[in-house]
Amino acid sequence: MTVASGTSRAVALRPWGWVAAGAGLWAALFVANEMVWDRLVFDGFGLDGRLGDAVHFFLFDTGKILLLLVAVVFAAAVLRTFVSPERTRALLGGRRRGWGNLVAAGLGVATPFCSCSAVPLFIGFVSAGVPLGVTMSFLIASPMVNEVAVMLLWSTFGWKVALLYAGFGLVLAVVAGFVIGQLRPERWVEPWVLEVKAAASVEGARPSWAERFTTGRAEVRTILGRVWPFLVGAIAVGAAIHGWVPQDFFVRYAGPSNPFAVPIAVLLGIPLYSNAAGVIPLIEALHAKGLALGTVLAFTMAVVALSLPEMILLRRVLRPRLLGLFVAVVGSGIVVVGYLFNAIF
Amino acid sequence: MEIKILGGGCANCRALEAMAKEAVAALGVDATFEEVTDYAAIASYGVMRTPALVIDGTVFLSGRVPDRAEVRRIIEGLGR
Numbered sequence: 141m142t143v144a145s146g147t148s149r150a151v152a153l154r155p156w157g158w159v160a161a162g163a164g165l166w167a168a169l170f171v172a173n174e175m176v177w178d179r180l181v182f183d184g185f186g187l188d189g190r191l192g193d194a195v196h197f198f199l200f201d202t203g204k205i206l207l208l209l210v211a212v213v214f215a216a217a218v219l220r221t222f223v224s225p226e227r228t229r230a231l232l233g234g235r236r237r238g239w240g241n242l243v244a245a246g247l248g249v250a251t252p253f254c255s256c257s258a259v260p261l262f263i264g265f266v267s268a269g270v271p272l273g274v275t276m277s278f279l280i281a282s283p284m285v286n287e288v289a290v291m292l293l294w295s296t297f298g299w300k301v302a303l304l305y306a307g308f309g310l311v312l313a314v315v316a317g318f319v320i321g322q323l324r325p326e327r328w329v330e331p332w333v334l335e336v337k338a339a340a341s342v343e344g345a346r347p348s349w350a351e352r353f354t355t356g357r358a359e360v361r362t363i364l365g366r367v368w369p370f371l372v373g374a375i376a377v378g379a380a381i382h383g384w385v386p387q388d389f390f391v392r393y394a395g396p397s398n399p400f401a402v403p404i405a406v407l408l409g410i411p412l413y414s415n416a417a418g419v420i421p422l423i424e425a426l427h428a429k430g431l432a433l434g435t436v437l438a439f440t441m442a443v444v445a446l447s448l449p450e451m452i453l454l455r456r457v458l459r460p461r462l463l464g465l466f467v468a469v470v471g472s473g474i475v476v477v478g479y480l481f482n483a484i485f
Numbered sequence: 486m487e488i489k490i491l492g493g494g495c496a497n498c499r500a501l502e503a504m505a506k507e508a509v510a511a512l513g514v515d516a517t518f519e520e521v522t523d524y525a526a527i528a529s530y531g532v533m534r535t536p537a538l539v540i541d542g543t544v545f546l547s548g549r550v551p552d553r554a555e556v557r558r559i560i561e562g563l564g565r
Binding site for chain 1: 524534
């Protein structure tokens with residue numbers, strides 16, 4: 141029936157129409173963000189000098205980053221409807237160490253999880269026969285290398301820094317997982333975890349495009365809802381640093397000439413909990429005032445990959461020894477990455 | 486029906502539970518609620534991302550907070 145098929149075709153195309161409309165609106169807002177704040181802050185309120193610069197930086201950056209986040213999170217969420225942890229686990233089950241670590245780190249980037257899911261994921265992977273070191277590669281890569289981090293680094297430091305960050309992050313996840321795997325970590329897992337018989341997960345039906353876009357929209361809402369206080373806080377502090385901290389303030393204490401700057405930054409970052417959106421606007425300002433790039437990036441990695449709340453959650457399944465080992469291996473890897481960055485830039 | 490919310494007591498789990506309760510009340514379905522926070526029990530359902538919605542032993546959702554309409558559809562479909 142031509143009429144029926146015509147209608148169903150229109151229904152199938154409708155979600156694409158919404159996405160196109162959204163993209164148009166997004167582009168208009170992006171352009172407006174450039175123009176509005178110049179007019180308003182400098183001409184409208186007549187602010188100039190430090191205060192004007194700081195206010196302009198805050199408003200412009202908040203608008204720009206929020207818009208970029210919306211686009212990137214939406215696109216990534218839609219792409220990710222093609223990947224699920226169930227499929228990831230099936231891909232990783234029975235993988236050897238080495239290759240397995242590499243595949244796990246790659247899949248970690250493609251499979252996001254909120255830190256409250258770290259424990260169920262860990263149990264799910266281990267009970268399905270994924271080696272511990274391979275599971276660790278996954279758990280390290282996922283929070284550290286993701287679209288939000290890469291996009292923010294790209295827009296603040298350029299594509300070279302963003303790609304190097306992603307590359308180093310992946311290598312770090314592979315190596316750290318491999319090293320932990322070599323140390324027979326099974327002895328330091330809480331015994332009950334190894335006895336869990338996880339049910340095989342049933343995979344749902346293939347989602348339609350409309351459902352994929354709905355997932356994307358929901359993801360934008362969840363992620364922005366979670367991230368915006370961090371983001372606005374970081375940009376506000378960053379704006380204050382831009383405006384009032386003297387130029388080259390940090391060079392005296394933590395510039396490239398101080399060999400301890402990187403490890404200190406990592407030690408400071410480990411207990412802190414934030415996501416990339418809450419750190420990168422801040423480190424951009426710190427970098428502008430003389431902190432070396434490797435130092436601020438090492439700080440970023442430490443903040444997003446390791447945190448006290450996540451450790452407390454993981455403590456339920458890992459003995460303190462393995463937890464300590466995890467922090468030590470990942471932390472030293474981050475220090476190495478920091479030095480490498482400082483050597484390159 | 487027997488509704489279980491799986492998750493470590495995070496904000497998302499509470500949001501999901503609130504939606505399910507709302508749907509149950511609106512539809513007038515007879516249901517019991519239980520929060521499952523034990524990780525071994527969560528794993529036994531094959532769930533790797535919380536929160537998850539389990540009704541009468543079947544996993545209907547995991548790893549995301551759905552919208553109200555979706556929860557309502559799920560419960561409505563089972564209620565008949």
